[in-house]
Amino acid sequence: MMLKTDVVVIGAGAVGSAVARELSKYNVDVIVVEKNEDVGGDASKSNSAIIHTGYDAAPGTLESQLVVAANPMYDDLVKDLDVPFSRIGAILPAITDEQFEKLPEIKAKAFKNHVYDVEYKSGKELLEMEPNLNPEVKGGLWIPRESIIDPFILVQALCENAHDNGVRFLLNTKVVDIKTEKGKIKSVVTTGEEIETTYVINCAGLYCDEIAEMVGKAEYKVVARKGQFFILDKNTSCQVEHIVLPIPTKVTKGKLMCPTIHGNMLVGPTAEDQDSKVDKSTSAEGLQSITNDVKNLVPGVNVRDTITQYSGLRPNRNPEGLNFDMWDDLEGYVNLSGVRSTGLTLSVSMGKYVVEQLLNHGAGFKLKDNFIKKRRGIVKFSECTIEEQDALIRENPLYGNVICRCETITEAEILDAIHRPLGARSVDAVKRRVRAGMGRCQGGFCGPKVIEILARELGVSPTEINKNNDGSYMVTGSTR
Ligand SMILES: Cc1cc2nc3c(=O)[nH]c(=O)nc-3n(C[C@H](O)[C@H](O)[C@H](O)COP(=O)(O)OP(=O)(O)OC[C@H]3O[C@@H](n4cnc5c(N)ncnc54)[C@H](O)[C@@H]3O)c2cc1C
Known part of the structure; x- marks a missing residue:
């Protein structure tokens, strides 16, 4: 049997879910196809769970635009969807003179990204805010709107709410081909039923290059960048109250320590490029590098209090960069790629951006007057x-x-x-x-x-x- 819809969203990670929820505000039929048994994505369920401000994004990029736009959206969104979230703020301590000298550059970048609430703090002020910080701290930056969230509940909530508003979800169903006809999307072939559709939105994360290949638009490759983490027991002796970030490098935001929204300590991640899109093992070397680096920030961190370790794979792109693509010679196809280190945050602004682009390209979607905005969470x-x-x-x-x-x-x-x-x-x-x-x-x-x-x-x-x-x-x- 052939199913029929207006839009197929591929992938129920943070991005696909946010796109589906945004579409569910309109009178348009949407099917989300997800190869896993559950919504929640892949990278979306194995990250640092920080809602970023975009202070360190590359200014002028789509990523900067979307992260900066997304951060303030969370205040209302988490209330509507009942998602655990806290604006605990981040500190960026400079431990060495060399790091201290980098602070003005980082602050200037934040301002270029329109993140104006970043402030200098003295070493003394930082130690008052975060007593377990390295006592050598020379000063640093305070980024008040960096926040923590429950990433699992965020994606579930987006999906449940999209579902309440009529979106269909096909789980345990993999997209294996996309058929086109005369420069237009015709249908999506899955391991279940084939779906006739006008639009396809590729939100397949690590596999977005394989989906793009199905329509002859494979202009890039995904390179998985692994990030390993420790989760420490809630009772570990050395804790922090804020997100403690290192001075970022070109490759990564670096290894951090922060509380999770449920009160554990999160320590990591590494940044290791690898060929495999499935290898999520942790390694003694990777974990040791976390301990070494984080001890510079918080010397008392006790990784012996680990209750588990995990790793996630960032869907990094080669050539690099967050990309939104539509093509004149392939009507109805939207490709999202390079949703790398900030995709959890920007999923919600990306949802809006995708729909706006579709409307600008002639999609005649009309807003519903019966959109259900709220979702009931599970009683805790x-x-x-x-x-x-x-x-x-x-x-x-x-x-x-x-x-x-x-x-x-x-x-x-x-x-x-x-x-x-x-x-x-x-x-x-x-x-x-x-x-x-x-x-x-x-x-x-x-x-x-x-x-x-x-x-x-x-x-x-x-x-x-x-x-x-x-x-x-x-x-x-x-x-x-
Ligand atoms: C170590 C690490 C730390 C991070 N920290 C943060 C952070 O603190 N803050 C932040 O904002 N971001 C962070 N990120 C980035 C963020 O997690 C990702 O950018 C985001 O989750 C990507 O979401 P997504 O929906 O694009 O991809 P995914 O979550 O990977 O979802 C893609 C979905 O597509 C499905 N799929 C793929 N192929 C097919 C197919 N053929 N058919 C059907 N379904 C398919 C997959 O099963 C998957 O469910 C981090 C990432 C990592 C790995």
Whole structure:
């Protein structure tokens, strides 16, 4: 059977989700095609989770324009979509004289990017703000609007809200070809059904070059740039309250230390170019380089308090740079590439930019008058007052059954994660929605219980429950 739509968005990472949500404000039919079992993307679920200001972007670029525009949008967006977010601010300490001399250049760049709230701070002021900073600090910059977010919830929320507004999501479905006719998009061939469509928006991140190849527009290559991280226990002795950033280099923003929105310490990332788009291993050398570099900023950082390590792959582009492309000889095709180190932040302004460009190119989309702006998040039992918890348990006793002890996640929250629109179908999908398994024991205790609940609620055997994508079974059968 052939499906029919107006727009196919390829990829349900931050960018595809934001594009889909923006389109859902209009009277236009949209299908998001995602090869993974869940929305959330690839790079979008393995990053530093910082909403940047754009202070250090290359001035005059599309990336600078979009990051600077995006940052203020988060104040309303996170309220509408119920996404954990905090404007904790960043400090950029200069530890050496050489670094100190670079500060005016960095501040001038921030001003070129229209980020005017960047300020100098003395070493003394920085140590008052951040007592665990290297006491040698000579001074630095304060960037108040650098912020932290829950990147998983951001993308889920964008997708759930797009879904509430009529967008269809085809998960576990890979785009394998795009058909064109007389210089126009005709259809998208997937591992599921073929979709007849007028527009295709390529938001495939690491694989955007392979999609571009399908329409003969492969003018670049994606080079994965790996970033490794440590996540430290919430109780680690040496903590920071702000995002502590090193002086950036041409290749990377450098290795930082900051709190996550849920109170762990995040330390990293590295920046290592690699050929593989799937190798997300961490390495002893990579992790050691993080420890070495971050100790210059925060000497007491204790990586022995690590509860997990992970890595993400930045969809870097060769030739470099964030690109938005449409072609006169290929009507209906939009290509996004080089969404590299700031894509989580700029996803929301990119959504608006894409739609504006389509409208400017003659798309006759009309705004709906019934757009649902708000999304209801999952109740966080652990963040409720005793009275609220009591009321929740009286209303639904499953709030009284704690499944994840480290993060105090209840069975009721897991059921909400499974049964809401675009609900969780795998153990990782539950984890990203409610944090069961994100704590100190990393699912050692609650993992089997989550498998049991998923199997019961989905009416399948535990052997059919995946960790994430199809085939990543966690239970293979009984031992006796
Ligand atoms: C280490 C690291 C740190 C970072 N830190 C930050 C930060 O602090 N702040 C910030 O703003 N940004 C940060 N970023 C960048 C940010 O994470 C990315 O730019 C952003 O997530 C890219 O989003 P995306 O939607 O383009 O790509 P992705 O999240 O990769 O999503 C692309 C989606 O397309 C799907 N797809 C691909 N091919 C196909 C196909 N053929 N058919 C169907 N689906 C397909 C994939 O499965 C995936 O879900 C960081 C990135 C990394 C790796």
